[in-house]
Amino acid sequence: MYMNLFDSHVHSDNSHDGEHSITFLCENAQQKGLMGLCITDHYELNLNTDQADICLRNSFIETGRARHAFDQRLLVLNGIEMGQAIQNLEKANALLRKYRFDFVIGSLHCDRRMDDYAYVDFSDLDAELILQHYYEDMLELCQWGQFDSLAHLTYPLRYITGKYHIQIDMKQYEELIREILRTLAQKNLGLEINTAGLRKEIGQTAPTLEYVKLFCELGGEILTFGSDAHRVQDLGAGLDTAFDMAKEAGFSYFAFYKKREPRMLKLI
Ligand SMILES: [Zn+2]
Ligand SMILES: [Zn+2]
Incomplete structure (x- = not known):
């Protein structure tokens, strides 16, 4: 494994689907030789429950404690994965004012019409139309742009192609995706290489x-590179692949964020 790997997308048990405590994740990150990690527990803006507020507060406080406990040994940063911010911009902006995050991930797990794609049965649905809505929403999210890095650009394919084996001709979304990436570039925002799919059927x-x-x-x-780990076994997984991919794509640096500012690390 490379020496200076930083995992910018990690879930703890403060996420509904996370399995391990922040302390346990940090111990594991240190054992694996990562230079650091950012805890980015879920906050789904379309759901916006009281429970979500409690989990976010716990995640933020526990990460702060771990940051001190692992000082000098591991860089532990405070983040959030904001899902569907455009569905509740008022709350999204309020969270950004309330917490001093190091890093904010912008993500979409569903559009306004349906549940998280992870739980959708695509067998009898028009997957191409769903993807059209997904990318339209994603462009809107990028135009808002109050996050640092855009997560898993092709998230629904994990399920549409990976789980339901529906083949999609991505050509039809090319203009929209181009516009999404151009918007990120113009706003100087980041793009995530999310490695979770390497561990799933889509590969x-x-x-x-x-x-x-x-x-x-x-x-x-x-x-930014993220394993999207929800348990210690997956922490840092695939980051070496992301590293090689970034170089091959023509980048000389990758980044992690501290106090909402990118820290560039050389891809060597
Ligand atoms: Zn996500
Ligand atoms: Zn995630």
């Missing part, structure tokens, strides 16, 4: 190399 990162290349061509400068 590939989100996005794949061609979109990382396109981001580079469109003037994008900031890439």
Whole structure:
């Protein structure tokens, strides 16, 4: 494994689907030789329950404690994965004012019409139309742009292609995706290489190399790497693949964020 790997997308048991405590994750990150990690527990803005507020507060406080406990040994940063911010911008902006995050991930797990794609039965649905809505919403999210890095650009494919084996011709979304990546580049926002798909049926990162290349061509400068681990076994998994992919796409640096500012690390 490379020496200076930083995992910018990690869930603890403060996420509804996370399994392990922040302390346990940090101990594991240190054992694996990561230089650091950012805890980015879920906050789904379309749900916005009291429970979500409690989990976010716990995640933030526990991460702060771990940061001190692991000082000098491991960089532990405070983040959030904001899902569907455009469905509740008022609350999203309020969270950003309330917490001093190091890093904010912008993500979409569903559109306004349906449940998280992870729980959708795509067998009898028009997957192409669902993807059209997904990318329209994603462009809107990027135009809002109050996050640092855009998560898993091709998230629904994990399920549409990976689980339901529905083949999609991505050509039809090319203009929209181009516009999404151009918007990120113009706003100097980051694009995430999410490695969770390598551990799933789809067997590939989100996005794949061609979109990382396109981001580079469109003037994008900031890439973040995230395992999207929900348990210690997956922490740091696939980051070496993301590292190689970033180099191949034409990047010389990748980034992690501290106090909402990108810290660039050389891809060597
Ligand atoms: Zn996500
Ligand atoms: Zn995640």
